[in-house]
Amino acid sequence: MRWDHLRLDGSPEDSPGDVFGAGQDPGEGAGQPGGDQPGAQPGAQLGALFSRGAVTRTFDTPGFRGMTFYEIQAKSIVNRVPATSRMAFGWTINPYRGCQHACHYCFARNTHTYLDLDAGQDFNSKVVVKVNAPERLRKTLASARWAGEHIAMGTNVDCYQRAEGKYQLMRGIVAALRDYANPFSILTKGTLILRDLDLLTQAAEVTDVGLNVSVGFVDKELWRSLEPGTPSPERRLDVCRTLNGAGLRCGVLMGPVVPFLSDSPAQLEAAVRRIAATGAVHLTPIVLHLRPGTRDWYLRWLSEHHPALLPRYRSLYRHSAYAPKDYQAEITGQVRELARRYGVGAATPAGARSLEASPSMGPIPRADAPGSPGQRGSPGQRGSPVQRGSPGQPGSPGQRGRPGSPRRASPPGGPAQDPAQGGPQQLSLL
Numbered sequence: 328m329r330w331d332h333l334r335l336d337g338s339p340e341d342s343p344g345d346v347f348g349a350g351q352d353p354g355e356g357a358g359q360p361g362g363d364q365p366g367a368q369p370g371a372q373l374g375a376l377f378s379r380g381a382v383t384r385t386f387d388t389p390g391f392r393g394m395t396f397y398e399i400q401a402k403s404i405v406n407r408v409p410a411t412s413r414m415a416f417g418w419t420i421n422p423y424r425g426c427q428h429a430c431h432y433c434f435a436r437n438t439h440t441y442l443d444l445d446a447g448q449d450f451n452s453k454v455v456v457k458v459n460a461p462e463r464l465r466k467t468l469a470s471a472r473w474a475g476e477h478i479a480m481g482t483n484v485d486c487y488q489r490a491e492g493k494y495q496l497m498r499g500i501v502a503a504l505r506d507y508a509n510p511f512s513i514l515t516k517g518t519l520i521l522r523d524l525d526l527l528t529q530a531a532e533v534t535d536v537g538l539n540v541s542v543g544f545v546d547k548e549l550w551r552s553l554e555p556g557t558p559s560p561e562r563r564l565d566v567c568r569t570l571n572g573a574g575l576r577c578g579v580l581m582g583p584v585v586p587f588l589s590d591s592p593a594q595l596e597a598a599v600r601r602i603a604a605t606g607a608v609h610l611t612p613i614v615l616h617l618r619p620g621t622r623d624w625y626l627r628w629l630s631e632h633h634p635a636l637l638p639r640y641r642s643l644y645r646h647s648a649y650a651p652k653d654y655q656a657e658i659t660g661q662v663r664e665l666a667r668r669y670g671v672g673a674a675t676p677a678g679a680r681s682l683e684a685s686p687s688m689g690p691i692p693r694a695d696a697p698g699s700p701g702q703r704g705s706p707g708q709r710g711s712p713v714q715r716g717s718p719g720q721p722g723s724p725g726q727r728g729r730p731g732s733p734r735r736a737s738p739p740g741g742p743a744q745d746p747a748q749g750g751p752q753q754l755s756l757l
Contacts, residue, residue: 381399382397382398382399383395383396384397386493390489390492391489393452394427394452394453394454394490395452395453395454396453396454396455396456396493397453397454397455397456398456399455399457399458400457400458400459401457401459401460402463403463404420404459404463404464404467405418405419405463405464405467405473405478406418406419406421414479416477416479416512417476417477418477418479419478419482420464420478420479420486420500421457421483421484421486422457422494422496422497422500423455423456423457423485423488423490423496424438424439424454424455425439425444425449425450425451425452425455425484426450426454426484426485426488426556427451427454427488427490427556428484428485428516428517428554428557429451429556430553430554430556430557431553431554431624431628432583432617432621432625433621434616434618434621435450435483435484436450436620436621436624437618437620437621438620439453442455446621446623446624447624451556454490456494456496457496460496460500461496461498461499461500461502461503464499464504465503465506465507468503468504468506468507468712469507475507475508475510477510477511477535478504478509478510478511478512479511479512479514480497480500480512480513481513481515482514485515485516486513486515486517487519488556489517489556491517491519492519497519497520497523498522498523501526501530502526504534505526505529505533505534507712509534510534510535510536510537511535511537512536512537512538512539513537513538514539514540514541515539515541516540516542516554516557516558516563518562518563520566520570521566521569521570524570524573524575527570527575528573528575531574531575536575537576538570538575538577538578539577539579539580540563540566540579541563541579541580542560542563542567542579542598542602543581543582543598544560544588544589544598545560545564545597545598545601546588546589546594547559547560549585549588549589553585553628561601564601564604567605567606567607568606571606571608572606576608577607577608578610578611579602579605579607579609579611580611581598581599581602581610581612581613581662582613582614583615583616584613584614584658584662585615586614586615586639586640586643586654587636588636590658592661595658595661595662599662599666599668599669599671600665602669603669607671609671610666612659612662612663614649614655614658616648616650617648618648619648622644622648
């Protein structure tokens with residue numbers, strides 16, 4: 328299973344105190360909180376993750392009422408994606424575990440059970456916060472072992488969920504990636520990403536930045552029921568429009584397409600038409616998939632809201648967490664034809680979530696060399712952040728390109744294969 332590396336198999340003392348994690352979730356190494364904090368309640372004991380201490384916090388405000396946040400000091404924050412996943416990126420950052428968006432179909436639900444929490448309401452209301460994420464990231468980026476590879480965010484839970492408004496971890500994370508000119512991508516349903524428009528724009532001056540919003544359908548009734556904690560589809564599309572208007576290339580992952588609820592020709596056309604109006608640079612349809620943990624929670628929702636569809640779902644997903652290949656191909660074909668009709672660029676799921684390698688820039692000068700453009704150090708001189716300007720040259724960005732190339736996406740017509748189904752790769756949605 329792709330996310331088995333998130334399981335807690337042993338005590339935090341057994342976790343490697345490494346600069347960046349290999350085959351484990353960075354949150355596994357939960358250390359002591361950084362000092363006493365007013366209003367904090369120490370001692371939350373949730374399995375191995377918290378056996379060395381955490382801070383449990385609640386906020387009595389409308390946006391956070393009923394939520395519990397577990398603040399931890401992570402030992403590492405850059406997480407290696409298992410090679411068996413065949414994803415188009417090799418590294419991720421997940422500053423949160425659990426998600427207030429509460430999407431009934433979220434694939435990441437089962438990972439909460441690795442923390443001795445349930446995949447249902449606990450996933451929606453109990454969020455782990457890696458409060459030292461920006462600092463840990465800077466340590467990784469400064470390491471001579473780090474080759475400057477592409478880092479994907481929003482691949483497990485949404486990094487711009489409502490908790491981010493309180494903790495503001497992403498500002499520090501994006502600033503660090505900017506300072507080290509490290510390529511990255513973000514997938515989100517959150518409008519809060521616009522708060523960091525300044526940092527994203529600055530980062531795009533010195534490295535490759537890939538942005539995508541997730542909008543599977545535009546039916547407001549279905550949205551309120553199926554994605555109760557998310558901004559509306561229209562607000563998410565406004566995010567895409569704003570990012571593209573600011574010169575940042577933003578696409579849309581049209582997912583999930585929900586069988587029998589958002590997959591009619593009229594519904595698909597309505598979604599593609601609205602997506603096209605945002606100036607989205609690419610559009611990628613993804614059909615609903617129901618992995619363990621998520622499947623039970625989703626079918627419970629379905630039985631309450633659309634009980635007549637239960638037999639059809641049990642038939643459609645009887646052999647796999649994924650819909651049959653012919654169904655997926657039919658949906659993909661319809662969406663691609665609509666995208667051509669409305670002038671949206673097409674991309675494979677892998678292509679929508681990864682960056683092309685930058686052209687070689689040749690030897691990279693030291694950041695402190697006279698006349699240097701402030702580039703990260705060359706091999707053997709790594710670990711220097713980009714200098715974002717000097718006296719007389721305010722705001723001068725570093726030169727693009729750096730040691731280590733991000734993984735290339737699969738070429739058009741040749742998407743990566745998911746070993747779970749032997750067909751086109753299905754990317755996680757938030």
